[in-house]
Amino acid sequence: MSRGANQKEPLEQKEGMSMRIFLAGSTGVLGRRIIPLLTSHGHEVTALTRRSEQASMLRSLGARPAVADAFEPVSLAAAVKLAAPDVLMHQLTDLTSGTSASNAILRARGTRHLVDAAHGAGVGRVISQSIAWAYAAGCKPAAEEIPLDLGADEPRLTTIRGIAALEQMTQEAPQWVVLRFGILYGPDTWYEPRGSKAAEARAGPLLADDNVSSFVHVDDAAAASVQALTWPSGPVNICDDEPAAGRLWVPEFCRAVGAAMPAASNSSAREPWARGADNRHARTHLAWSPRFPSWRQGFDAMRHRAGQGATRSGPQ
């Protein structure tokens, strides 16, 4: 879609400036954390959900709810236009009830509709959620200039194509940031004592292998999303400082979630793409400083929280 002649010039976002934000993915594990962070910085938030029953929760967090489906471009565009945002933040995923295939469809079609709606409303900046494990094969943690793994085999290829589409469309905005998150862990995620990965670890030993993963605590990912309001255009790895092989992190995760120790892998073979991601760009050029510089501290915090009988009661 081309930008109309009456489009307003993109606002140059500066720290401390109050902005209007349209947040897609507002009820998800990240969205629920991002709303109070945004409002505490003086921003106005319009929060997208398909579910009208979420409206009062969103209001209690400080946002104005907008009920629409990212697969319905007309009502979505109307909601974005009404909100007249300076920034559209795209944190949509389909991971609670969906599959990696439905998630890839949402990344492709949902992003198309969001970016078109942003163009139609003259939005100056789009910030989108991506992942840090979509890079092509290599020996070292990947920096942002490494290409995406578009030569992968299925089923990985479906995920990579969805990510590539999302990232490409995001770049149509006058200003854009793609946040390539590591594996989210911490409260309300799959990687916490009540999460599905912990259930998997308790059901049978996880494999402690040589595949390398990068993690990020969910609160650090939320904080980065807010800081990205003023970052220069580009992709950014949002991961902690310690990409780690399963041999290192799996035993610590099992300890943190009260599961039996994992089975050591007999093979030292690593998936060539399982290389982790390098966060130096965010750390050095964007002054991003995670509260949990390593999953080691984050997993310890989870263990202490679980020991204190914490319940999954909502965003923290």
Ligand SMILES: NC(=O)c1ccc[n+]([C@@H]2O[C@H](COP(=O)([O-])OP(=O)(O)OC[C@H]3O[C@@H](n4cnc5c(N)ncnc54)[C@H](OP(=O)(O)O)[C@@H]3O)[C@@H](O)[C@H]2O)c1
């Ligand atoms: N990098 C990572 O490792 C990563 C990233 C994200 C999530 N996850 C994992 O996935 C788990 C589930 O994620 P989640 O809690 O964020 O839930 P989710 O089910 O993935 O939903 C996320 C958000 O997307 C919205 N959404 C989905 N489809 C939509 C559509 N067609 N139109 C409009 N909005 C739509 C949902 O809104 P409504 O349902 O309110 O409409 C919700 O706000 C997390 O616990 C986490 O462990 C991991």
